Every structure is written in structure tokens, then in C-alpha cells.
Amino acid sequence: MNAPISARRPAPEALAAVMGELSARFGERAVVNASIREQHGHGEGLADAALPDVVVFAHTNEEVAAVVSACAAARVPVIAFGVGTSLEGHVAAIHGGVCVDLSQMNRVLDVNAEDLDCRVQAGVTREQLNAELKGTGLFFPIDPGANATLGGMAATRASGTNAVRYGTMRENVLGLTVVTADGRIVRTGGRARKSSAGYDLTRLYVGSEGTLGIITEVGLRLFGVPEAISAAVAQFPDLRSAVSTVIVAMQMGIPVARIELLDAVQMDACMRYSKLEGYEAKPTLFFEFHGTGAGVAEQAGLMQQVAAEHGGGAFRWATAQEERTKLWKARHDAYYAALALQPGCFGFSTDACVPISRLADCVLETREDIDATGLTCPIVGHVGDGNFHVLVLFDPDDPAERAKAEALAHRVSMRAIAMGGTCTGEHGVGIHKLDALVAEHGEAVDLMRTIKRALDPLDIMNPGKTVPLQKAEAR
Numbered sequence: 001m002n003a004p005i006s007a008r009r010p011a012p013e014a015l016a017a018v019m020g021e022l023s024a025r026f027g028e029r030a031v032v033n034a035s036i037r038e039q040h041g042h043g044e045g046l047a048d049a050a051l052p053d054v055v056v057f058a059h060t061n062e063e064v065a066a067v068v069s070a071c072a073a074a075r076v077p078v079i080a081f082g083v084g085t086s087l088e089g090h091v092a093a094i095h096g097g098v099c100v101d102l103s104q105m106n107r108v109l110d111v112n113a114e115d116l117d118c119r120v121q122a123g124v125t126r127e128q129l130n131a132e133l134k135g136t137g138l139f140f141p142i143d144p145g146a147n148a149t150l151g152g153m154a155a156t157r158a159s160g161t162n163a164v165r166y167g168t169m170r171e172n173v174l175g176l177t178v179v180t181a182d183g184r185i186v187r188t189g190g191r192a193r194k195s196s197a198g199y200d201l202t203r204l205y206v207g208s209e210g211t212l213g214i215i216t217e218v219g220l221r222l223f224g225v226p227e228a229i230s231a232a233v234a235q236f237p238d239l240r241s242a243v244s245t246v247i248v249a250m251q252m253g254i255p256v257a258r259i260e261l262l263d264a265v266q267m268d269a270c271m272r273y274s275k276l277e278g279y280e281a282k283p284t285l286f287f288e289f290h291g292t293g294a295g296v297a298e299q300a301g302l303m304q305q306v307a308a309e310h311g312g313g314a315f316r317w318a319t320a321q322e323e324r325t326k327l328w329k330a331r332h333d334a335y336y337a338a339l340a341l342q343p344g345c346f347g348f349s350t351d352a353c354v355p356i357s358r359l360a361d362c363v364l365e366t367r368e369d370i371d372a373t374g375l376t377c378p379i380v381g382h383v384g385d386g387n388f389h390v391l392v393l394f395d396p397d398d399p400a401e402r403a404k405a406e407a408l409a410h411r412v413s414m415r416a417i418a419m420g421g422t423c424t425g426e427h428g429v430g431i432h433k434l435d436a437l438v439a440e441h442g443e444a445v446d447l448m449r450t451i452k453r454a455l456d457p458l459d460i461m462n463p464g465k466t467v468p469l470q471k472a473e474a475r
Contacts, residue, residue, distance in 0.1 A: 009096045014074040018098065019054050021070050029057040040099045043086040044146070044335075045432065046348045050092040052079060052099035059104055061177060061185050061216045067100050068214065069183030071460050079462050080210040082123065082149030086156055087349055088430025090209050094464050100214060102151055108132050109217065116222045117174055117191055122151025122215050129220075138222040141166040144426065145332045151215045157207030159426035161331070164250075164384030165257040165290065166223065168426065173206050177217035181456040189219060204451070209428055210462040212455045226290035229257075230300060231324045234312040235282045239263055239367060242283040243360040245310045246383045250356050254302050258288040259384035260331055263367065266338060266378030266391075273337030274330035278316070285312070285383075286331055288324070331380075338378045338391045345376075346396040350409040350432075352416035353387040353425030362419055363388055366412055373408055375401075387425035414439065434468045 009015075022030040031037070032054050041049035058064045071078040077097030084091055093099060105121040108129060112118065113136050120129060127147045129140050142153065144160035152158075154176065159168040166172070175189025178201075189195070189202035205213060236242040246259055261283070262270060268281035287303060289296045304315050318324045330337075339347050354362045363379065370377040370390070381388025390412055394405035413423035413436040423429075423436035438445050448467040452459075459469065 010074065010076045015053055015076055015096070018070050018074045018076045022054060022056055022067065022098065025066065026056055026063070029059075031055045031057070037099075040081050040084070040091065040101065041093055043084045043089065043091050045087040045089055045430070046346075048089075048092070050094045051096070052093035053096045055081075055099045055101055057101045057104050061179065064100055064102070064179045064214055064216050065183045065185050067098060068179050068181065068460075071098055072182055072458060075458050075460060077460050077463050078214070080151070080155065080214045082152030083125065083147070085144075085146035085148045086152065086430065087427045088424070088432045090156065090428060090430040090462070090465060092431065094431065097460075102214075102216065103149065105151075105216065111136065111138075111222075112191070113138060113222075115191060116224070117219060118222055119175075119217060119219045120150055121217055122149060122154075124150050126150060126153065133222070137225055139225050140172075140220060141223055142169055142172060145335075150218050150220065154206050154215050154218050155208065155210050156428040157426070159382065159385075159387065161258045161260055161288075161328070161382055163382055163387075163426075164259060165255060170203065170206055172221045173202060173218060174221060175219035176202055176205055176215050178205050178213040178215055180213045181458065181461050185216075186213075191219065207428070209430065209466040211452060211466045212461060214461070226257075226296075228293040228296040229288065229290055229319075229324065230296050231286070231288045231318040231327055232300065232304075232315040233279070233284060233286055233318075233327065234304075234307045234315050235267075235280060235284045236307075236313070237282065237311045239283045240360055240364060241310045241312065242285055243363050243383065245285060245307050245312060247356055247359055248306050248310070249303055250384060252302070252306070254299055254306070255291070256287055256299060256303060256384060257290040258286065259382070260286040261363075261379070261381040261383040261388065262286070262331070262334065263379040265341075265376065266334055266380050269337040269341050269378060270330050270334055273340050274326075274333055276330055286327065287315075288328075334378070334380050335391060338376075338393065341378075342376055342393050344395070345393045347391050347393045348405070348409070349389050349391045349427070350412055351387060351389045351425050351427045352412050352421060352423060353385070354416050354419045354421030356386045358419040358421065359383060359386050359388075362416055362421070365415060366390060369408065369411055369415075373404055375405060375408065377408070382425075385425070386421065410436070429466045431465055434466075437466075438468065 037051040041051040106123040141162040
């Protein structure tokens, strides 16, 4: 994990001028309190906080534009912040500057039930949106686990447990409102389901991690709430059997909504933390099926047959809403369950994604690598699309153990790339995977640098993240 070197802290007099301008315009919403700045200096990954000099709580597109314009004039870094659930150092103010908190831009602007779409401000969270959609017969399916803001989910091209059926943020964002690096407010995309008009700017900004502009509004696809939903759990004698079940199911085209893998270490943690009764500490698959009653029954029957052929135990069903909620809450609490395995240790999550045919090889080799290090590292994954996560636990007071943990995470990335996959299926690059990005994309990184320099020539938009501006950063 390497530190970016593409930008430096702004000149003290320039920073002072910007902070004075922001204080005059925003009053109490321009905050220099140390605890607020520390809260905005890191996400949920490695907690090496890098504090902004001031945090501004914006309410409108025009206010965000005013902040960016002031920063551009003085060449001061500006970092967008939602609720801080990102994992790869995206929100760390590694060169100081201004943090724009978008969490108070939290209005659902339009819901078009007939067209299955909506438009929201960037600070609306996925849970808030689905709460407001109740009664419409619609829902928004992208579920990364955390109750992240939809602007942040677009910026990091988030995914989650439902991606195998509904896709990622890339497929479900129709258009954006973006404040560019020079302070302009632009709209990309529209409400039509397809367009051949011009460059696809929406896809350019989705996944740009705040390095090209700040997303302030998001247009989203919505889906009808399924007529029937059923969840199930199956346990397996070993990790290969569980992963092979997933591979065969995907190759058969069984339209499962979710397939989540928990290895034995993670299952043991979840059983203890979430009080899951009647299970064993074995590799486990969580399934969910969406559709009509007949369709769900057919999907589940096929899936149960495949699981049985690979040694899977009898399905345990959860059809009632309360049972399904408990089951998926246990899955979403996997991070906290894993931390509870070793109190006092810190954990960071790394992810990788490979073609489905290489999933078993990648997961099993990773498990062997983990065991050789002696570290405690549960594996979980949205394995229906070849994506898995490793939560690496280490003693924060032991530099050698931290180095071992970071080296393991790097090998996970390199292994996935060698198998035709990617260093990150959904967490993004941030500051921690810059070298892996270069290993994965090679000369194409030069094109990314060209885009970054064209759209943000002063390098003020979340500098040092996502795309290394100097080739020396590659290992």
C-alpha cells in the first residue's frame, strides 16, 4: 500500500484566504473543530486519519460549486464526503484542504413510478431511499452492506449482495449532476434507458472516486418489489465444494438474486456475534431468490440440487420477512463479528474479483496464503459474480504484523490480476491500490492520467487518489 505523491499541501496564505471566504459564506456550517475534522479524515478502512483543514456542510448544488470555485482559485484540495463508509482511503485529506460534507443534501427529488426511476440528492442513503419508496411497489436493489450515501455509491461504483441479479451502480445510474473542478454545474445522462448522444460522461464520473468532480445528484433505475422472496442457507464440508456450487449454478444460468459465501472462520464469527443457532463453523452459502412464487420455487429447487451434488447439507429456509432480515443482518454484521474474534486488533477489508471459472482457484489459494501468514482473516464474498473479500486482522501496535497484513492484501490483488481478474470488484482504488491499478491496466493508466489532467488540471479534486499521476508510484 503506497502513499500518493501527486500533490502537496496548499500554500498557507492561500488556504487561509479560502477558509476565510468559506467562513464568511457558510458561517457555522464551515467547521474547523478538531473532532469534526478527524471524523471526516478517514473512512472504514485503515484508520490512518488525514485531516482536512475545514469541513463545509453543503445544502445545494450552488453551494458545492461555490466551494469548488474558491478552492480552484487558490489551488486548494477539495474532498467530497458522504457518511464515510468507503474502505480504501478515499476520503482521507492526505494534502489537507476542504472537505465538502454532502450528508445534508438528503432529499429525494423525484420518483417516477411509471418509468421505474428516481432522482436524489447525493446525501440520500440507500436505506432512506427504500423507506421513501415503500407503498410504491418499487425498491432500489444495490446493497453494499453499509448504509452508504447514493452519491458515494456512485462515486465508488459500489456493488453488493444483489449485484448478481441487479448489477452494480454502473448499470443502475441513469444520469448525474456534477460540480466540475472549475466550479461548473453540469448534468449528464437523462431518463431514457439508452442513448447514443455524445460521450458517456455518466459512466466517466461513476467510479471516479471524486477525482474528476463532485457528484451532487443521482438519477437511478428502480425495480418492482418481487412477488415472492425466499432465503436459504446451505453448509458444505470444505471451501472448494461451496465455491464449486456457485460456479456450476452460474454456468447453468440459475437466476439467483444473492449468493454469499462465508468461510468457516467467518461463519464461526457470525454464529458467535449474531447468535445464529443450529449451524456449524463450516463454509456456508447464503442464497436469496426473487420472482413469482412458481419461479422462486423452481430456482430454489435447481439450486438445492446443485448444492447437494457438491456435498451441501440440507437447505434451511427463511421465508418470513423477520427470518430473512435476521439472516442478512448477520451477513452484513460480518465485519463486526470478525473484529470480535480478536478484541484489540484492527481490521481492514480488501476485495478482488475474477472470472467465475477461476473463483475456486483464487479463493483456495488465498485461504492457503492466509493460513501460511498465521493471521486471522475471514473470507466472505458476493461470489455469484466472482467477487470476494478478505478481512485482515492485525495488531495495530505491531508494525511487523501490520506490514505482513498489507503484504497479504497486495498478494490478493496480484493473484486476482494474474487470473484475469481485477484488484477490486467494488471497494475502489483510493490510495491503497494505486500500484495494483498500474499492474492491472498497464499503459491504459496513461489514458486515465490524460483524462484526470484534462478535467482537473490543477489536481485539486481528491488529489492523490484513484489514478497515480506519476509513474514512479508503481511497484
